[in-house]
Amino acid sequence: MMGVSLTHRFDGDYEWGGLKLTLDMSFDNILLVYEMLEDRYLGTIDKLLLAVELLVLDDEELSDYGDQELIQLALDLFRDCLDRDLRGGEDKEAESDENSINTPVYDWNEDAELIYASFLFDYNIDLYEAQGSLHWSRFLALFKNLSDKSPFGIAVHYRTCDVPKPDSHNKEERDHILKMKRKHALKSEKAMQAQAEAAHQHALAFAASIANQKGR
Structure with a gap:
């Protein structure tokens, strides 16, 4: 292309x-x-x-x-x-499009609302009015350069940023980042997080049952 x-x-x-x-x-x-x-x-x-x-x-x-x-x-x-x-x-x-196969950064369908709002925010372009006329190459050039302050840019930031290791001073910061990650996570990412949490809870329950057996 x-x-x-x-x-x-x-x-x-x-x-x-x-x-x-x-x-x-x-x-x-x-x-x-x-x-x-x-x-x-x-x-x-x-x-x-x-x-x-x-x-x-x-x-x-x-x-x-x-x-x-x-x-x-x-x-x-x-x-x-x-x-x-x-x-x-x-x-x-x-x-x-993706940082890796398992961690998608965006999804055209799920992020349609964010992308639409971001084109308005950054470029004052209404994508509905641009249908049928805005060339794919032009669209991609604009899409790839959406600002960090746009709704889409904010979502991608929280999807990709690291959560700092806990210390005695950053609980509020960590809680905010985790909250925003949950808010902006893609459905596929949410499903992976739910599976990981379920596996973690299963492991805790298994460890607890082993401990109870040893204590008898």
């Missing part, structure tokens, strides 16, 4: 197999494509074919192409336009 350039306009032109295709690269359409990829009821082939329908505006030019060719087109589109190599290679965007 071409990054932001101050000398070139953003457009949706894409050449493939001798064809010049026009793509819908508006941010809301790309997010719709990403949402479709997460649909557990769709098979991989169906997802790739649907991605072509969503991304290519003049898909009549593709009417003579079979599924295998359209699948190849979809894979090329993800690689060239979205930095996502679905063939199993390096996925640049997926790597930049």
